Amino acid sequence: GENVGLHLPTLSVQEGDNSIINCAYSNSASDYFIWYKQESGKGPQFIIDIRSNMDKRQGQRVTVLLNKTVKHLSLQIAATQPGDSAVYFCATEGNNDMRFGAGTRLTVKP
Amino acid sequence: GAVVSQHPSWVICKSGTSVKIECRSLDFQATTMFWYRQFPKQSLMLMATSNEGSKATYEQGVEKDKFLINHASLTLSTLTVTSAHPEDSSFYICSAADRPYEQYFGPGTRLTVT
Numbered sequence: 001g002e003n004v005g006l007h008l009p010t011l012s013v014q015e016g017d018n019s020i021i022n023c024a025y026s027n028s029a030s031d032y033f034i035w036y037k038q039e040s041g042k043g044p045q046f047i048i049d050i051r052s053n054m055d056k057r058q059g060q061r062v063t064v065l066l067n068k069t070v071k072h073l074s075l076q077i078a079a080t081q082p083g084d085s086a087v088y089f090c091a092t093e094g095n096n097d098m099r100f101g102a103g104t105r106l107t108v109k110p
Numbered sequence: 111g112a113v114v115s116q117h118p119s120w121v122i123c124k125s126g127t128s129v130k131i132e133c134r135s136l137d138f139q140a141t142t143m144f145w146y147r148q149f150p151k152q153s154l155m156l157m158a159t160s161n162e163g164s165k166a167t168y169e170q171g172v173e174k175d176k177f178l179i180n181h182a183s184l185t186l187s188t189l190t191v192t193s194a195h196p197e198d199s200s201f202y203i204c205s206a207a208d209r210p211y212e213q214y215f216g217p218g219t220r221l222t223v224t
Contacts, residue, residue: 036215043116043203043215044154089153098144098213103153 010105019077019108023090023101026071030094035064035075038087038103047075047088073101082108113137114206116216123194123223130190131219133204139184140206144213145177148201160187194223 013019025033031052036044050057050064050073057064063076073090085108090101113136123129133143142161146154158174160166160181168174178190187206191198199222205213 041201041218041220043114043205043218045215098156100154100156 009102010107012107012109013080015080015082015108015110017080019075019080019084019106021075021077021088021104021106023073023075024071025073025090025092025099025101027092027094027097027099028071029097030071030092030099032093033064033066033073034091034093035062035073036089036091037084038089040086044089077106080106080108082110084108112212112214114140114204114214114216116202116204116219118219119217120220121222123221125195125223126193128190128192129194129221130188131202131204131221133187133189133206133216135185135206135208135214138206138208138214140187140208141184142207143181143187144205144207145179145187145189146203146205148203148218154203157189191221194221196223199223 034049035047037047038044048059048062048064050066055066061078065074087103087105089103092099115134117132121129144159145157148154156169157172158166158168158179160179162181162184166179176192181187201218201220203218204216207213
């Protein structure tokens with residue numbers, strides 16, 4: 001699959017606010033979507049996933065929204081905390097092809 | 111469950127030497143393992159996919175003779191960076207999967223080539 005190294009966009013939010021991180025994908029065959037969190041110097045951690053037969057899924061403080069029409073995925077974090085500061089990646093899988101989004105660096109200001 | 115380890119967690123080597131990185135699935139059998147590299151402030155880049163007992167499939171632009179991957183068992187895959195150069199300095203991450211769609215990531219290995 002294609003993976004292009006890109007400089008990461010950043011999002012800065014105030015502690016307690018909600019965060020929304022977006023991801024656009026291009027593979028029409030994608031049927032499984034994952035959000036990962038990566039703290040500095042560590043490997044990615046699974047946050048939440050969603051399959052293509054759903055458009056919304058909620059976890060603890062996180063919600064993933066999927067819009068297959070426009071190939072867009074978002075991660076919403078409620079009541080963002082300093083510990084949420086990290087880089088967030090989306091990943092899409094389909095037809096044995098997996099791709100990562102560029103990632104967004106979330107910084108939470110106390 | 112679903113723990114993946116990498117060893118070493120960081121390594122410094124001299125230019126021209128080779129470095130081996132191990133990726134182990136500790137509590138499950140991984141039929142497929144993936145190797146990624148990550149440059150600072152950039153996304154993960156898939157290098158290769160390996161299935162136990164068969165040759166790895168490399169992504170376009172990744173030199174298979176430079177990045178040797180061996181997936182000898184269902185719990186171990188190794189990545190050897192041969193004749194390392196400073197531009198190979200990066201964060202290398204493996205992931206392991208025992209079924210489609212479920213990848214578990216290792217903690218990563220920081221390679222610095224001097």
